[in-house]
Amino acid sequence: MNSVEEKNELVTFEELEKQNRNNFNHFDYISYYSNQKKITSDLFISFYNLFWPQFIIYENMIFLEEKFSFDYFKDLKNSGNKPFEIEVWMNLINLDSFFSNAKYSDEFFPQMTYLSNEIVKLWKIKLSIDYPEKIFDVKSEIDKDTDEIFILHCQKE
Template identity: 30%
Template sequence: MKKELSDYQSWVKANKSKRFSLLDYVHAKLNFDNISPDLAVALLQLYWPTFHEVDGFVFLKEEFSEKKYREVISNNEVQLEYWMNLISIESICSSATSKVQEYIAIRVTEMWRAKLKIDFPEKSFIVKKINDETEVFCVFYQPKFE
């Protein structure tokens, strides 16, 4: 996957004299490119999210709003969790190649699955990556709410 990361590869070439890892890259970007550490915290919420439970449903806390919840539930949407937890990877990082977006989606679903098992050991979830013609999505939902 590292070969797909063009900016990282430019840093590797610029630092030929030593081994340059992905952690070195994170350090360099955060400290030399004036990227706020807020971005690291925000990314953690994508990869290892906080969940919000309402009426037995589980949602990504960062994406949840009471207004959206009431709107979707009033439309008798049986796949409430599905629609409220569906995240487009392309919308988060549109400049990434499809291969990188695919990699991110795989990792996001693995981490969501692990976090859901930790936070809700009594519940069962479907956590998956979905590819359509132009985008890659990640989603989770409880099968009993399908």
């Protein structure tokens, strides 16, 4: 066990790859965490739902099933928001919130940008399969003040 593991810190893919003399891949990395760190299978299902989410339609608007809230919907609607604005706010995902314990480094931001762009690609595909008659704007945005990365979608007006 190396000093990083003894401190119970997260071990990066690159660290494990070096330890294994470059004989290490992303499937090994998943195995490492699921076996050594005792990650349960429901976490993998949760990640699956992030990458390939279920959507619902309500009042002709499309929402992430996991994020939909009738109360929040009513609040947004009663505040005078347009349908696309309601979709944006209801579907907004702060990607950084999933990785608050991650090591922030020069490599972290490009990795998160890459991840957010890949999620956007998958959501576009999923939405086009589920709702082929609708046109969506799916994108990743970076808050200039905080460097937080958001993923959002709405129907194009």
